[in-house]
Amino acid sequence: MSSPSSQSVRHRGGQNKKRGEKADVDGDVNGNADHSTAPSSHAKASKDNAVTSDWDYKLALAIITIAALATRFWGITHPDQVVFDEVHFGKFASLYLQRSYFFDVHPPFGKLLFAFAGWLVGYNGEFLFENIGDSYITNRVPYVAYRSMPALMGSFTVSTVFLIMWESGYSLPASILAAGLLLFDNAHIGQTRLILLDASLVFAMALSLLCYVRFYKLRHVPFSRKWWKWLLLTGVSLSCVISTKYVGSFTFFSIGVPVLIDLWDLLNINRRQGALSLPDFGRHFGARVFGLIMIPFFFYLFWFQVHFSILTRSGPGDEFMSPEFQETLSDNLMAQKAVSIDYFDAITMRHKETKVYLHSHTDKYPLRYEDGRISSQGQQVTGYPHNDTNNHWQIIPTRENAQGPGHRVKNGDIVRFRHLITDQILLTHDVASPYYPTNQEFTAVPADVGNGDRFNDTLFEIRIENGKPGQEFKTVSSHFKLVHFPTKVAMWTHTKPLPDWAFKQAEINGNKNIQQSSNVWFVEDIPSIAADSDRLKKDVKKTKQLPFLRKYFELQRAMFYHNNALTSSHPYASFPVQWPFLLRGVSFWTENDTKRQIYFLGNPIGWWLASSILAVFAGIIGADQVSQRRGVDALDRRTRSRLYNSTGFFFLTWAAHYLPFFIMGRQLFLHHYLPAHLCSALVTGALVEFIFNNEPPVEEEVEQSVSSSSRKKKGENLVHSQIRPIRERIGSQSLLMTWAATGAILIVVLWSFLFFAPLTYGQPGLTVEQVVSRKWLNYDLHFAK
Template sequence: MSSQPGSVRKRKDASTPLKAKDASATGIAAPRDAELDALVKATRESTTPPIEWNYRIALGIITVLAFVTRFWGISHPNEVVFDEVHFGKFASYYLERTYFFDVHPPFGKLLFALMGWFVGYDGHFHFENIGDSYVTNKVPYVAFRAMPALLGALTVPVVFNIMWESGYTLPACILSAGLILFDNAHIGQTRLILLDATLVLAMACSLLCYIKFYKLRHEPFGRKWWKWLLLTGFALSCDMSTKYVGLFAFITIGSAVAIDLWDLLNVNRRQGALDLPEFAKHFAARAFALIIVPFLFYLFWFQVHFTILSRSGPGDDFMSPEFQETLSDNVMSANAVTINYYDHIQIKHKETNAYLHSHPDKYPLRYDDGRVSSQGQQVTGYPYADANNHWQILPVENDEVLGKPVQDSDVVRLRHIVTDTMLLSHDVASPYYPTNQEFSTVPMESALGDRFNDTLFEIRIENSKPRQEFKSLASHFKLVHFPSKVAMWTHTTPLPDWAYKQQEINGNKNLGQSSNIWLVDEIPSIPKDSERLIKEERKVKSMPFLKKWFELQRAMFFHNNALTSSHPYASEPFIWPFLLRGVSFWTHNDTRQQIYFLGNPLGWWLASSLLAVYAGIIAADQLSLRRGVDALDQRTRSRLYNSTGFFFLAWATHYLPFYLMGRQLFLHHYLPAHLASVLVTGALLEFIFNVEPVVDDGSVAKGGKKAPKKHLPAREKLAGQNLLTSWAAAGVIIAVVIGGWYFFLPLTYGYPGLTVPQVNARKWLGYDLHFAK
């Protein structure tokens, strides 16, 4: 048996295990045990990958620079900036244990609260206005900003490791990480009390962990295999638990997992097809780690959220009375009063805070679109307290129910006190909605005669128990017209001048719509010294976690989708890859300083261009294969379609879904997709400048002949030349990107202030910068 390292490696790779063979069979004396141990040791040493110190040194330098660029001047400005008014406020509410409502899941906000707790902050400042002073209000804002800065700095080495673990050369790793390191948008978003640093890092970690898991695909169900699979699920959970757009990372990883599972079913795969029980184990493991585990972590952060927020606060109005009863000091449930028949009440719309109102004016004969009205008395929504908001709640039959409480599902009538008319709805189109019924009032004689049925309304209390008493403040209800089964509804679009620009009230056929909810906010007819106003000491009630979670989820999704109003700095998705405009975060008139959220245009345009180049390369390769021309070797094509394709998939799944959204969108929504695009950029650098030649061991060269081994030195020399070219290209790109970062640095860091010519010099496209005049 040969003692050369090459022969030892070859023996190790063979199916026969390394052992002393019988001397009679080989004609060679078997080595002693000590010699055999030495051979095994040599084998292990020869097959252990060398420590890539050049990668480690580059990673260390890049990490240090990431911390410098994120933390440099982080204390400026010492004022509230842009959306710090929201996320700083939420951290304060956590520290005060005061219930609030937000459309985003709690994980990212809990991290801010954790940082505030670490430094001993009590949450006394509520970040009410942009420009409020942190110094004057004694807020440890640098500690709050340090959290996203830390996460943003860690994102850079994670990008480097994604490329490294994917097997790319050092120039490609440095280029991808450098495009994030010197990007003004990533820096600007991670130096402030905002959620996107958490979101982007979690997204990047999910890609890295899945790549490390996939590299262990030939060692399934081992300890490391499980570790990286579970870490992928945890990263995905953190992503979605920060913002709901984190769901896009699930689509990315889920698509890759589906392709992997499909390959495991292939009978022609190199390792052979799995039998169905073995495939079921693979499927179950991935489903458990990438669906069940992330969901459990997602629920866990909400459990922490509910546990901390035990006191009544500004978020109460978004929740049901049953939910509010779980909060201490809740004003609504504490001040709730049972409503009796013949009480005078004020009815308020929960969503718009408009009161049910009427006045003597009539609907016009014809509306602007030519439709005819009933010319009945107007019923509108009015935002201010007024006597015309008072209604008396009456029984249908007789007055024997004087003093009897109104209950859920009771059919009632509502008399307008000032005009002595009765509320009704009928089969006449409302002013703005031809499909919805008009609400009006009629005189008492008509209400007791032929229009009696039109004045009947059913009280439907939300989440009620049978025959539950109807209470002010605590009972959220729908007022459903009894004959036609439409729900009383209003919206914020004002009526014309003939209705004094008040809100339209109409009958909505969609009974399930959450905006049909109303509440009674006051009972003016009760004397202030009435025994009905004496309150018993209220005990805080409990509510099952899943019920609270479902209610909050429904409210979050509804209000998230309702964010459709215009914003001066909102932008469409097609603007983002080309960086056509940014967002003004903060300005200071005296010093002419400003923070303008904008990416590094040179880096963004390069990454966006190479996305198109990648799509063109794939199309050209497919067309060539159709025509029988194979221009790429197997290794290069595999990397182009699998590794680079995975990065391109991540970009597409984090970008294209925004075209389907109707809510407000801003440039920062593109940051995860931009990170994926720089991975494609690094991969294409290697493809363009460091492609393996077609001539290789066992591959086919021109003329259909096998590549002879004597060509290998030339191959290695060419690879070295390509690597030098790759280094040169990466160096030039990074130098240009650093120049762009430095040029736009005053807009990212908020200092120094710029003169008018300096501001105008930076208005490359539609950048609506301040102090340009």
């Protein structure tokens, strides 16, 4: 799989493309200067017809682009309400325009594009997209400008797919078929006419493939201006992919594999084009590292710098960041609310990730858990999501650190906690917690027990995150870990609720992995503090500065943590095994009064065809490998080279954008398959051409059509003159068959697109009978009764 593009130029039916002229300059479309099987008269004919060779491709590209714009922009004003995840990405655009800090698990590039669209039309971001169904008209939101951005990119994605096939040397019907599968695909249309990130992701991914194909075709004129141009454009496109979503790393892998194979070939001292010296190989290696790694990485960092430069005000994302980060934001509430904590203060402690309060009540742990393990039957210590007096804990000093009221608690202090309502002392010990046999149970014991033999078990060390020795312990701003002094476990909680015996509250236990980031807590409030306390008096603080890389790495840690934490169930989540077969979709929007709905669903006929073709391709490769092992050579060299290198590259890209989802533990939805579906459309166009291409290799034609004696008598030039009509006749038949197959497929795909279009566009409304007729497989449509 050393090449992403075709290994030969087929001139079917006598259509000599301008590509033939390119082949004379660069070799073939991949730069392989090998014309041993091509008659010189055929090459001359290519040059003679070069002037008019590309008009059909250009005309098809123009028609496809216009059709793509029409399908993406038709009815884009409907619905004039917030739809599905527009609540997130529309909100982020508004927060950019307000310059208020927010947090999201995706990189900033795609969201910045939406903010740019809003800025272009003079919008100030007043509307925050709080709820699905909120009116854009009432709130005067320029939602058409927002939606036009992804609609444009979605339209140009179709054109880019056509260009990928064209540049890879495929016939016009094969190029139209691949583009047509995207042109009339309901999923790509539905996802690219709303304020969502996938349009920019898929468009940048398609551009990356196109630019790399163009770059690879110039590999025999290295370091030329065009060679550098397409190398750098490939890097910039890759940067846009990964700067939109981190699944863009799959595109890096797709292009990285053929790049490494190409470099391995360049290292070969016996390569046909001549051996490279090690310094020359080093230049090739360095150029690719610069263009495909360094350039994407620096552009990727650039968008984060833009992100931080715009978001300078306090906003809803503050709580995801460290106190040091929050102090770089103007009007930050954390800096305003931070109060020093004294010994004997009553405080409320809250878990940073789950936001539950440290809580206790008089109920005890059961004697035995469901799995038969025995508890201590001590007082329950749990996590409770609501503010309550049972969340109040008094922080008291140890005997060795006997401090009276008015003395500050500091980083590194060994302290104890008394539950005020039950007068019990917080304790953890070597008893397994309810859900985690490896973690310690947290409980509370009476004061006389806690002050007696169990005293050491009640000692906890306060470790402020990134805190300095002796730093004051404060509310809100001091994010800390509470580490049990004797056993060195950290107080921790998680999202799985306890059974009914604990009122489905959160489990609190001692985590042996102290370094785990989810061990962090903060003090939310001091209920016992006097209203006139000097500690409540605040001086106006100036915003601080942090180095870019420190802010970047902190944000990365938070992004990856919260992305991996998206494991909860969702009614429309689906598994990767369901995607190629389009077993179910996602409900985006409904309107009960008119019985209209938007249901995210691909074109079933197109998806099933593409998935079947993927299996056919794997079968062809397997059969060819077996036949070669048995000495049967069913394919000529050029056909096999194209099948393995060009179509194989598309298949590799499909696998790279699909298979990794099987090892992910986060929530997954049908839209995650869109990049892989684009690749399956490329494979479909390429393989349909392969199946209906019956043009035999030149050697077979000579053997079958002209006897060896005739060759001796008439000479090779006369032989070629006899072969050319045969080639043209067979090529014309192959082209007609490919056109017929393409036409038949696209007619059925168009019917399927129109049939499901009311669910894609949200109009017109359907009757119950019409909805029921579209409930294929597991499509959970609304208004079916």
